[in-house]
Amino acid sequence: MTLSTSPATALQTMRAGTPLVHCITNYVAMNIAANVLLAAGASPAMLHTPEESADFAAIAGALTINFGTLSPNWVDGMHKAIDGAQAAGKPWVFDPVAHYASPWRSGIARDLLARNPTILRANASEVLALGGGETASKGPDAGDEVVAAEATARALAKDLGGVVAVTGAVDFVTDGTRAVRIAGGSPLMPLVTAMGCSLTCLVGAYAAVLDDPFDATVGALALFAKAGDMAKDGAAGPASFQVAFVDALYNLQPAALETVALSDA
Amino acid sequence: MTLSTSPATALQTMRAGTPLVHCITNYVAMNIAANVLLAAGASPAMLHTPEESADFAAIAGALTINFGTLSPNWVDGMHKAIDGAQAAGKPWVFDPVAHYASPWRSGIARDLLARNPTILRANASEVLALGGGETASKGPDAGDEVVAAEATARALAKDLGGVVAVTGAVDFVTDGTRAVRIAGGSPLMPLVTAMGCSLTCLVGAYAAVLDDPFDATVGALALFAKAGDMAKDGAAGPASFQVAFVDALYNLQPAALETVALSDA
Amino acid sequence: MTLSTSPATALQTMRAGTPLVHCITNYVAMNIAANVLLAAGASPAMLHTPEESADFAAIAGALTINFGTLSPNWVDGMHKAIDGAQAAGKPWVFDPVAHYASPWRSGIARDLLARNPTILRANASEVLALGGGETASKGPDAGDEVVAAEATARALAKDLGGVVAVTGAVDFVTDGTRAVRIAGGSPLMPLVTAMGCSLTCLVGAYAAVLDDPFDATVGALALFAKAGDMAKDGAAGPASFQVAFVDALYNLQPAALETVALSDA
Structure with a gap:
């Protein structure tokens, strides 16, 4: 296995640190991401305005940026937050929601990607499109399988000098050299809005306390x-699944992670 | 019955199409509307800024506009989105939340109404006030019965050349000629915030796949x-009702709609 | 006991009045606060823009301001709303979320505090820092115990000529002369985001219908x-707790408040 810190140890470390995570995320995700x-x-701390985002990113453990419900003032706040995080040596995580949805959004994504995120977390459609490929999706829901985006993810990780995580039914994480797949979860997960956005924030929590962004991403x-x-056992549909999922995050003990379906790729 | 497409067939058609719905809605509603x-x-796709709203409205199946937590930049984004939707021949749905709450908001509502929404969805107080009548409400919660707004709704539908839906304990839908009432639901529904806003987005999903906006509205x-x-059976209060309601939307099969309480009006 | 209106009577009065509460709150809190x-x-009514906030604050029963996800345009809307509320003789409640998180935010907090809120509701870290003291917190989660902030709260209440509520495991409420402590709740409450923000809005609902802001605060x-x-009995974690909590707010009868753990301080 390519990990130096197991998911079980990573969880213990994250909980021991109670990291303050500066989340700039979209309006849909804010509440569920904070609860996750x-x-x-x-x-979690949600704040975004350019007047304070650099100052706060410098004191938080990590910064996460998701641009779902974007507007120009928020873009300024994102860049200022990256300035603050990078000056303070803090990791930042990028989630380019539906970056292909409009020409304007695509340009913003390119600019943010050029700021060298420590970790990129996206669905298969978003990763394929970042690599210049075709995607079956026009909106935020993925229209492609993770496996179709693995080669693009490897190349992107090398270009960025960072970690790329493609999430879906089976997740794929790579830093360009190492790569793992993680299976699990439930088919109800894509039917709960902002689960991916919440995961991006959680990756930030792990990145705040672990030195290796690859291990942090895999842990989250x-x-x-x-x-x-x-x-998934007790869930009668997406809403009861969401309640059970957040409760499970709270109740889950590190030892339970020893059975997670993790394999080298 | 005045419908050419039954609610059961409408649901099948909507699910088969998995329509991409461009929702410009308020901050309170975004998460629950997306989950609905x-x-x-x-x-669902939530994005609003004028830099991209026209482009995205043109590629989505329908556009829905709810102006609960309004600000000037969002108004620009709404008008641009309508430009995009209309240029591409896509339907749009308008939800004028508490448009009587301030003189400024009333003016915005008039401007948007002048853009000829395909479908208007509102509560009885909002419809009465749009018709120049008195309402018992000052905020977003309805203070009037649907039946009191039926005549206004008929007149408004004729003026707009569109469909008007007044929702409450018994809903009323008209295109100025045809009209139906729909009963059902639970007294807990008005105690869950943004249920009406979420319904507006769902009307957009149906309008994206059905040719007749009247059938689409009745279906939703x-x-x-x-x-x-x-x-309502298993609910112990508004929060457990909300969970059960979203689960029910997921589990509901088209055949169940054959018993919905639908009557010509 | 220092109360002239008991929590049981206060609840009856609030429900009888169904007060319209103008809530300017953060994006994380909007949905759960409205549901509470x-x-x-x-x-509840959530609207914030300077073009209408003064008009609406004048017709609502009370105004609540929470500045979690702040930006300059919202600050303008907050000040205009205070103008409207004060001109109409309506109470307003201030919730200075993590005001120490950046120099810019601290300045906004000072300006809003200078507008004489009727009631200030905050956690212990926020109250300590408002009094010029040290706090263990950098973000929105409290890092200090309520008891450590009681003396600061008393002094602050005298300075403001208003009520100060410090909430935590055991709450403390004072108007500078009177003071009470309120125990209860669950250790899961700080693990549900925006519970404090929602409480601020609820304090506004009580302040809208009761003449004495001290009684109103204690009631809420x-x-x-x-x-x-x-x-807390049926909850398996923070998410099922939140569902049960909102249901409990709906089901709770005034008589149940006779056993609340309330004591003079």
């Missing part, structure tokens, strides 16, 4: 997959 | 009413 | 504490 972080053991994705496994 | 659409079988309202019926 | 108010018996906090007590 609190349940898992981190401390393993926790999400296992909590999804735990939640 | 995903559970019902559609694909019938699904909402029946899911409300299904959810 | 609806379940408890009030009528007593309802929150008792609903937390009721919700």
Whole structure:
């Protein structure tokens, strides 16, 4: 296995640190993302305006940027936050939601990608399109399989000098050299809005406390997959699944992560 | 019956199409509206800024506009989105939340209404006030009965050349000529915030796949009413009702809609 | 006891009035705060833009301001709303979320505090820092115990000529002369995002219908504490707790408040 820190140890470390995570995320995701972080053991803070985002990114443990419900003032706040995080040596995570949805959005994504995110988390359609490929999706829901985006993800990770995580039914994480797949979760997960956005924030929580962004990403994705496994039994549909999922993040003990379906790729 | 497409067939058609719905809605509603659409079988996308709203409205199946938490930049984005939708021949749905709450808001509502929405969805107080009548409400919660707004709704539908839906304990839908009432749901529904806003987005999902906006509106309202019926049994209060309601949208089969309480008006 | 209106009577009065509460709150809190108010018996309205906030604050029963996800345009809307509320003789409640998180935010907090809020509701870290003290927190989660902030709260209440509520495991409310402590709730409450923000809105609902802001604050906090007590038994984690909590707000009868743990301080 290519990990130096197992998902179980990563969870213990994250909970022990209760990292303050600066989340700039979209309006749809804010509430559920904050609840995901609190349940898992981190401390989320949502603020975005350019007047304070650099100052706050410097004192938080990590910065996460998701541009779902974008507007120009928020873009300024994102760049200022990256300035603050990078000056303070803090990792930042990028989630380019539906970056192909409009020419304007595509340009913003290119500019943010040029700021060298520590970790990129996206669905298969978003990764394919970042690599210049065709995607079956026009909006935020993925229209492609993760496996179709693996080669693009490897190339992108090398270009960025960072970690790329493609999430879906089976997740793929690579830093260009190492690569793993993580299975688990539930088919109900894509029917709950902002689960991917929440996962991006959780990746930030792990990146705040672990030195290796690859291990951090795998740790966060393993926790999400296992909590999804735990939640699906009692769920009668997407809403009761969401409740059970957040409860599972809270109740999940590190030892449970020893059975997560993790394999080298 | 005045419908050419039954609610059961409408639901099948909507799910088969998984329509991409461009929702410009308020901050309170965004998360629950997205979850309602995903559970019902559609694909929601929330974005609003004038830099991209016209481009995206042109590629989505329908546009929905709700102006709950309004600000000037969003108004620009709404008008640009309508430009994009109309140029591409896509339907758009208008939800004028508490348009009487301030003189500024009333003016914005008039301007948007002048853009000829395909469908107007509102509560009784909002419809009465649009017709120049008195309303018992000052905020977003309805203070009037649907029946009191039926005549205004008929007149408004004729003026607009569109469909008007007045929702409440018994809904009323008219295109100025045809009219139906739909009963069902639960008294807990008005105690869950943004249910009406979410319904507006769902009307957009149906309008994206059905040619007749009247049938589309009735289909969406019938699904909402029946899911409300299904959810009320196990609910201990508004929050458990909301969970059960979203689960019901996911589990509801078209045949269940054959018993919805639908009558010509 | 220092109260002239008991929490039981206060709840009856609030429900009888169904007060319209103008809530300017952050993006994370909007949905859950609206649901808390609806379940408890009030009528929330979320709008913020300077073009209408003064007009609406004048017709609502009370105004609440929480500046979690702040930006300059919202600050203008907050000040205009205070203008409207004060001109109409309506109470306003201030919730200075993580005001120490950046120098810019601290300045905004000072300006808003200078507008003489009727009631200030905050966690212990926020109150300590407002009094010029040190706090263990950098973000929105409290890092200090309520008891450590009681003396600061008393001094602040005298300075403001208003009520100060410090909420936590045991709440403390003072108007500079009178003071009470309220115990109850659940350790899961700080793991649900925006519970404090929602409480701020609920304080506004009580302040809209009761003449004495001290009684209003104690009434709202007593309802929150008792609903937390009721919700914790069936909860499997923070998400099922939140569902049970909102249901409890809806089901709770005034007589249940006679056993709330309230004591003079």
